[in-house]
Amino acid sequence: MPAPAGTKRIKGLQITRPFVFGSIARPIDPNKKPPNLPAEHTHQWTVFVKGVDDVDISYWLKKVQFKLHETYANALRTIDGPPFEVTETGWGEFEVQIKLHIISEANEKPAILWHALKLHPYGENAEQQRERREPIISQNYEEIMFADPTEQFYDIMTGGGPQQQASKGKGTGKGSKQAAYARGGGGGDGGRTSEIPVKESPGNPYSQDTEAKELDRLKEAIKQVDQMVLKERVTLAERERVLEEAKKVEGLQVKKK
Numbered sequence: 671m672p673a674p675a676g677t678k679r680i681k682g683l684q685i686t687r688p689f690v691f692g693s694i695a696r697p698i699d700p701n702k703k704p705p706n707l708p709a710e711h712t713h714q715w716t717v718f719v720k721g722v723d724d725v726d727i728s729y730w731l732k733k734v735q736f737k738l739h740e741t742y743a744n745a746l747r748t749i750d751g752p753p754f755e756v757t758e759t760g761w762g763e764f765e766v767q768i769k770l771h772i773i774s775e776a777n778e779k780p781a782i783l784w785h786a787l788k789l790h791p792y793g794e795n796a797e798q799q800r801e802r803r804e805p806i807i808s809q810n811y812e813e814i815m816f817a818d819p820t821e822q823f824y825d826i827m828t829g830g831g832p833q834q835q836a837s838k839g840k841g842t843g844k845g846s847k848q849a850a851y852a853r854g855g856g857g858g859d860g861g862r863t864s865e866i867p868v869k870e871s872p873g874n875p876y877s878q879d880t881e882a883k884e885l886d887r888l889k890e891a892i893k894q895v896d897q898m899v900l901k902e903r904v905t906l907a908e909r910e911r912v913l914e915e916a917k918k919v920e921g922l923q924v925k926k927k
């Protein structure tokens with residue numbers, strides 16, 4: 671029996687797409703607090719899901735549901751299109767459940783993520799951040815993976831855009847799809863690529879540049895550890911030598927007795 675339209679899958683293929691999710695919170699200046707805000711609300715925050723470098727991801731992400739803490743009215747917030755975000759004010763930190771609904775062509779179940787909303791500075795420069803009332807950003811880079819995608823979804827992911835659509839028909843066979851994917855299918859179509867950007871930019875610390883810097887840092891750290899090991903070896907050899915000397919002296923003394 672043939673598979674129903676739109677559900678035929680390309681076995682063995684995996685498509686991944688990067689995205690970023692997290693929150694940004696700002697302390698509310700008590701002197702500028704809007705009068706309608708509840709007295710106990712200390713922060714304004716936004717929880718979001720977006721593309722790396724704000725690239726559009728709505729070609730695969732249809733809808734996002736943010737489940738807030740039960741102290742919020744209508745805790746389940748459904749966002750039907752970009753920007754996929756919820757802005758609120760409040761007083762406390764909590765875990766936000768984030769449900770990603772993929773476009774129907776994918777025939778996939780929603781993916782669930784959790785994000786710990788951060789209102790208070792943390793980490794190395796927490797004190798400084800607090801004093802300067804800087805925004806508190808907590809975000810994660812993530813990659814979603816679609817295994818055995820449906821043919822329809824594959825087409826959308828790898829260039830269902832207007833230009834590509836026009837050239838379609840020339841190689842819609844399974845083999846050519848896999849070949850296209852192996853070439854990095856989907857590149858050159860705005861956001862339809864899984865490459866991370868070359869340079870970082872304000873609000874997006876994830877780039878090939880930061881990755882290279884991190885690798886440099888790791889190499890430097892390995893060098894330092896190697897040096898420490900070497901130093902320890904020299905110290906150990908020196909101690910062993912001293913011990914041998916001491917034994918010799920002791921031997922002499924024993925003989926003398």
Ligand code: SLL
Nearest residue numbers: 739741742759760761762763764
């Ligand atoms: C805590 N476990 O106690 C957490 C719960 C809930 C935060 C934090 C509600 C705002 C409102 C709000 O800020 N809830 O009144 O609508 O820290």
